[in-house]
Amino acid sequence: MSAEFSWLIEPGFVSNSTVRTAALVGGVVAFTAGVVGTFTVLRRQAFVGEALGDVGATGGSGAYLVGVNPLWGFIGAALTAAGIIQGIGSEREHRRDLATGIVLGASLGLAALFLYFDTTHTSTTGASITVLFGSLFVIGGATVPAVLVLSAVVLGTVIVLYRLLLLTTLSPDLAAARGVPVRRVGVVHVLAMALAVSLAALTIGAVLSTALLIGPPATALRLVKRPGLATIAAGVIGVVATWLGILLAYDSYYWPPKTHGWPVSFLIVAVVFVLYLAATGVTARRQRRQDARRTEMTNDRSPVAAAARLAGR
DSSP, rough: OOOTTTTTTTTTTTOOOHHHHHHHHHHHHHHHHHHHHHHHTTTOHHHHHHHHHHHHHHHHHHHHHTOOHHHHHHHHHHHHHHHHHHHHSSHHHHHHHHHHHHHHHHHHHHHHHHHHHHHOOOOOOOOOOHHOOOGGGOOOGGGHHHHHHHHHHHHHHHTHHHHHHHHHHHHHHHHHHTOOOOHHHHHHHHHHHHHHHHHHHHHOOOOHEEEEHHHHHHHHHHHOHHHHHHHHHHHHHHHHHHHHHHHHHGGGGSSSSSTOOOOOOHHHHHHHHHHHHHHHHHHHHHHHHHHHHHHHHHHHHHHHHHHHHHHTT
16 A cells, blocks of 8 residues: 555555455445435335334344345345335325334344344354344355345346336326336335345344435435436445445554454444535535525615615716
């Protein structure tokens, strides 16, 4: 590493195979979650996303119990929950939230039971921490191909259905009038969201997975008004936050007291939060300038200002 960045990047960061795997998996997952999350935010389904992430704890803990890769547990639980929510809920927000709450409560009860069995009936150590809060640094190379394929499936789905997703999100009545199957598009979006949340749960844990789904899109939508650009910006912001979190987690092993690094999941979420606050500040400053310009233009058009201009001639 060049001397210019030695103050920021500790020795061995780039050459570390574990770090490279974490950066690859984390970057791909963060971009995927950001793209899907843009529609989640626009469709006001953040609570559904949060519930699917928490439900993943049930699948992940169950997978540990039977000795299966937790990724498949996350996916199985999230897809099942998404199907149930869509089955007993509706496009109406209050009914969907009610169905989501019911599914979430039942799933968390099962998660508590499975985590108890993981602790008392298996030799697996740290299962609870890994399921709930994840760790990019423990993802094995064998899991990488599955993550890449699933991410490609999710992104491909969004690309193919982008126009339909955008129309049903911004104007569902107009979409229905044009013959667009609004409910089917909604189901596809929820299933894509379930896969994105499951991938995020693998990287930063079931409890924190919504941070990658909601945080970067919310930040992007603060800065960019066009949905297409906001979608891409959300993915890029997610990647930046994830890579910066990985870098900070690696460097934290050299912070006092040494050899006690900070959790990478916490640092990623912290960066996401800081970026959102910064975007909020930029938006507020931009709004104040626009308000000042409107006020100035209004004052210039007022009778008093007109009389003052005439008097000055």
